[in-house]
Amino acid sequence: MEPHSLDFKEAAKRALADTELQKSLSSFKAGFSLKRLEAIQKLPEFEGLRDEGIAIKQHTLAHLDFYLGRFAEKVEAAGGTVHWCPTPDDGRRAILEILRTHGAKTATKSKSMVAEELGLNEFLEANDIEPVETDLGEYIIQLAHERPSHILAPAVHKTKEQVSDLFFEHHKTRHLTEASDMVAEARQFLRPRYLAAGAGITGANFLVAETGSIVLVTNEGNAELTQILPKVHIVLATVEKVVPTLEDAATLLRLLARSATGQEFGTYTTLATGPKQIGDQDGPEAFHVILLDNGRSKILGGEFSEVLRCIKCAACMNHCPVYSVVGGHAYGWVYPGPIGAALAPNLIGLEEARHLPNASTFCGRCEAVCPMRIPLPKLMRQWREQEHEKKLSPPRFRLGLDAWAYLAKRPALYALATKLGIGALSIFGGAGRFAALPLASGWTATRDFPAPEGPTFRTAWKKARG
Ligand code: SF4
Structure with a gap:
């Protein structure tokens, strides 16, 4: 059964009792946060870079319609197509139409949280199109029929032994013990799938308005093969991913890599602009951008608008004491951790997501490490206030809070x-x-x-x- 945000408390209890999960989470805890710390200590101008990044995002969000319009013009001038999709339904329909028009029966995919928002794999399978995940973590969880538990490391909840068992079950080769052998085996199974795919579906870290380019960062190179080898490249992006210029994207990329994985720059940072041009040796013949809103334009200008500055680096969840013991699945929605808790009620409604803003100790580490300085505890507190006002919390809890407020005054x-x-x-x-x-x-x-x-x-x- 799919996890659900309303089951957070039960799911968290199960997660705490799951020894295999606790084993995976304990090895993950120190890794990302230590690497981030080392990377920013080596960059004296990190705080200044943060200011610049925030200014870029604030400016873009204040003129979002303008920059999205310019991005779409440039994509079309380069021979691509932009599909404006207000809802996930619109997004799914547009993707299916593109795939059917090109007769694609299989589609390779690189990691995309927007695809998770769309429930894309299930949708494609229901329409007789086979999705093939090419990011190693996504490939593992596709074999396990699970959802990502982290926005950068989707299979972080799995131990090496569990992955070995999974590969043995699906690949029918031999039981592997070394991670490098598992990587090699996955590569061997995926290579022919890239070549046979009718379409490649990728996400985008940024959309550049001045050139109509998409910017993609990976550490495996799978997104590059996904976008270059098939005849059709479909890009999935949400509206707040647009930035005005290439220079702005470069500033945000420096923040992203350090905050996410502690790297100075992602191993593969690729720009793609439209389909293959005359004289190009390779590249897709068709280039489509699915531009999904899914409630984000309603957040603009409101009390939760700062959440749209997010560059999906995952630093907040990597440093969250709650995420680090319950893992991502307990949150029951696409984006786990503090960013998920602040974003989810905007997109799926407070009734549905009301436990998530409560899944925080308010220690403030998420805000301290967020490269965009998003005041995540403040946003979660605002949701808690709304939860109280709308009487969504249990009566006993509300009574206690009201009594305390009466006395405090x-x-x-x-x-x-x-x-x-x-x-x-x-x-x-x-x-x-x-x-x-x-x-x-x-x-x-x-x-x-x-x-x-x-x-x-x-x-x-x-x-x-x-
Ligand atoms: S809220 Fe901040 S720390 Fe969390 S994913 Fe977004 S940018 Fe990164």
Whole structure:
């Protein structure tokens, strides 16, 4: 059964009890964040680069219609076609029509989160077109019939042993133990598929308005084969991916690589502009860009608009203490981690995604590492406020918050209530901790609650100030 955002709590519990998943997540935790730290320490102008990147995105978002229009003109001048798709349905229809027009029965795919938003693989299969994932992580999860659990490393939840079993089951060769052998085997199976594909489907990291180019970053080179070898290249992109100039794209690429994988630049950074031109030795004969909105234009100018600055680097989830123990599948939607929690309610509705903004400790690491300085905790808090106002949270929880708000607005009453409460807890918490507490079973079910010690903060503060 597909995961669902409303199942977050249950899915998180299952994830915590899954020893194989915990094994995979523990090896992933340090990797990305350490590499990012080393990379930015080597770049003294990193903070200045962040300012530049934010200014580029803010300017573009303020003139989004203009830059999208210019991008579309340039794509068409280069011989390509832009398909404006307000909804996922429009996107799926446009893709199917292109594939049918060109008689494509199989389509190679490089990693694209927009394809996940469209549920593209299931849709293509239902229409007798075989999607073939070519990114190694995506290939693994396609074999496992799963969804990506991370926006950069889709199979990060799998252990090496699980991948070995999966390859053995599907490739029918031998059980491999070395990761390099698994990579070689996947390559051997994928090579002929590139050559036989009727179309290649890729994502795009940026769309450049001044040239009509798409910019694609990978570390495997699979996107290059996907876009060059078949007769048709279909690009999937959401509207906020556009940037004004090539120079702007270069600035954002420097931020992206460092924030994502700790590299100075992605191993393969490719620009593609339209289909093959006269004199070109290779390239697709047709070039289509599926430009998906899916609710993003409604976010523009509103209280959640900063979320559109996201360049999908994944740094926020790589540093999130919640993501790092529950993994991506628990979130039950395309984009996991803090960015998913801030974005999902915009796109699928707060009712559907209401648990996600609560899946945060508000430690603030996501905002601190985000190259676009998106105030993710603030955005999640805004969603929590809406959840409270719309009465979507459980009545007991709302009652508790309302009671606290009532007291917090009345300092004298608040002081009395905390004094009495702390006094009672101090008397009963003789052992320094509580193994069980009424109304706090969610906490005490898995850990002890510390008993208060010494004076309250207010008393200590008063004393310290004389
Ligand atoms: S919110 Fe920031 S850190 Fe997270 S993926 Fe987007 S740009 Fe990266």
